[in-house]
Amino acid sequence: MVTPVETYSFPTHRKPFVSATIALVTKALCALLLLALSLGASAQELTASVDRNELAINETFTLTLRYSGGQRGGQPDFDLLEQDFEVLSRQQSNQYRVINGQAESFVEWTLILAPLKEGKLFVPSLHLHGQVSDAIPITVNQAGQSPSGNSRKAFLEVELDKDKVHVQEQLLVKVRLYTTVGLHDIATDQLQVRGAHVEKVDEQRFERRIDGVGHAVYELTYAVFPESSGELQIPALNYVAVTGRRDPFSLFNRNAQRIRLRSEAKTIQVEPKPDSYSGSHWLPAASLGLVQSWSKDPEEFKVGEPITRIITLRAEGLRAAQLPPLPALNIEGLKTYPDQAQQEDQPRMNGITGSRIETTAIVATKPGSYQLPPVTITWWDTKNGRQRATQLPAFRFNVSGAPIVNAADPGKAAPASSGSPSAVPVEPGFWQKIAIAAIASHLLWIFYFFYLKKGKAAADIRSDSEARGAAEDSGALMDKIKNGNPVYIQQALLQWVNSQWPHTRGMNLADASTHLKIPELNQLTQLLNDAAYKVPPKPLNRSQAQTLASRITRGEKSNDSIPEVLPQLFS
The missing domain is CATH 2.60.40 (Immunoglobulin-like)
Structure with a gap:
């Protein structure tokens, strides 16, 4: 009897399943390989882009530079941009993001650029880690007219x-x-x-x-x-x-x-100056005037008593340095003592008004009637485009009193001597005079030596005291600025100014600033006035106030190239 043997067979679909699995794994590996290759390629990419390629000279644009890759650190040489553009701001950011399952990381620089000239310009190629960005053409046009209210901020x-x-x-x-x-x-x-x-x-x-x-x-x-x-x-x-x-x-x-x-x-x-102009000095002004005043009533002129004549020449649209000196007085019987002319510029909404003030002391040596000649200034009227002349009329006055007689007048004969006896002084001998002179000179040298020694000690004490006082005043000024109260700062600043320039004592801060003509002092005074008295008050810029006060106390002068800080608008 034969026993039957059972046989088993696998399903026929097993082999195709294995093949499909192998194919899927192969595709995944290929995809990962391609992704790695693509990431490797993108790692060496440096790209540049702008938000617009055409703009006006008074406008700005944004440059974005992106670097994707594994190398870290470093940045492009942005100095290449400064040949044709001004870099107003620059920001750097490191970003990592995933889009549709794909991850990427990059470094990005954002720059705000302003063109320096008109015409066809190029944002140059920039370099980083062996990579080079493309150059970008930029067209810069002329500045347009003032835009409408809705087009620009x-x-x-x-x-x-x-x-x-x-x-x-x-x-x-x-x-x-x-x-x-x-x-x-x-x-x-x-x-x-x-x-x-x-x-x-x-x-x-x-x-x-x-x-x-x-x-x-x-x-x-x-x-x-x-x-x-x-x-x-x-x-x-x-x-x-x-x-x-x-x-x-x-x-x-x-x-x-x-x-x-x-x-x-x-x-x-x-x-140029018109050929028809005949004045001795070229004075183009909107207006010009002459004003005369006296220290006391001219009707009270007396021989030997001084009286002061003050003439003010004021011109709208001219600086004081452009105004000419007035003609000198030369009248027999009058002695004149002119003082140094004072010049002042007054800035106003319609420009500068320059003033020249000439002061002359007049002393009459004999009584009589005198006449001061007229003063005429020829100038060019810029409003009407023609030559004009401004005249101060002649001035007549009378002088009373007895004439001044010179005691050593050789024209006067000596009075006849009377017959009465007169005492004849006995003159000392030659050697007696020498001895008296030697003793007097020795005494003078002794007194002078002690005077110098005492004066030097007093000067040293005074200079040390003034130095300590100035240092204390400047320290108090800086402390007040840190506290930020503009009124207290004004008081401390005026105290420091008075300690440095004693002749300003009795003036307020504005008058002292105008008198000293120190740009930093004028700017700090205006800054404090705006913060203390403006309605609404303007916040005090402590940093700027500290900088100006430091320059003033150290005696530094400002550079014309230092930017002028302007007030905030809507901030």
Whole structure:
């Protein structure tokens, strides 16, 4: 009997399943290999992009540079950008993200750039870890006209008060900053014009509506005096500011953006002095006047008693340095003692008004009737374009009293001697005179030696005391600035000024600043006045106040290239 043997067979679909599994694993490995290759390729990628390729000279654009890869550290050489652009801000961020299951990491730099010139420019190729970004063309056009109220949030406007001027004639340049957003940390270089004298004379803050949109306006007015004829170039001005409100609780203010505004350059024709002008001094002014005053009533002139004559020459649109000296007096019977002329410039909304004050003491030596000649000043009327003359009329006065007789007048005969005897003094001998002179000179030297020794000791004590007092006053000034109360700072500043310049005692801080003519002192005084008396009050910039006070106490002078800090607008 044969026992049957049972046999088993595997299902026929087992082999295809194994094959499919192997194929799937192979595809996965290939995909991972391709991903690794792609990541390796992207690791060496450096790309650059801009938000726009065409803009005006007074606008900015954003450059974004991205590097993806495994090498860390380092950054591109951004100095290459400074040939054609100004770098206003630069931020760096490290990012890691996953998109559709794919992970990527990169370093990104964001730069705000402002063009330095018009025309066709290029953002140059930048290098990092052996990789090079592509150069990007940029078209920079001329600055357009003031935009409408809805098109831009901030812009600059420059206005000249005249179409043409004569040499040395005052030209008013008004620079207005318009903004509809909060601006702070606003700074600009002071206006400098080649071939001209420039002074800032006024600043105003007001509001103006443009196409129904309200704008805050900050206006600076400069007086420009051309020094030669020809074309005068008013250069473009750059303003740098930060948009958005300053957040005191944020360390970085990430929402703030640094912007640069650029005004339009201006050109004006400067004409030479007219050939028809016949005056001895070229004086182009809007108005010119002469005023005379006396120290006492001229009707009370007496022989031998001095009286002071004061003549003030004042011209609107001229600096005091441009005003000529007045003719000297030369009249028989009158002795004159002129004092040094005083010059003063008064900046106002309509420019500079210069004054020259001449003071002369007059002493009559004999009685009689005198006449001072008229004083005539020829000048050029810039408002009407013609030559004019301003005259101080002749002045007549009478002098009473007896004439001054010279005791040593050789023309007078000596009175006849009487017959009465007279005492004849006995003159000492020659050697007696020598002895008396020697003793007197020795006594004088002894007294002089003790006087010098005593004076030197007193001077040393006084100088040490003054040095300690000045140091204490300057220390108190810096402490008051740290406390931040503008009224207390004004008091400490005035005390320090009085200790340094005793002749300013009795003046207030504004008068002392005007008298001393120290730019840093004037700027600090204005800063404190704005913080103490403006309505609404302007917050005191302690950092700027400390810098100005430090320069004043150390006796440093400011550099013209230091940016001028402007007030905050809507911040």
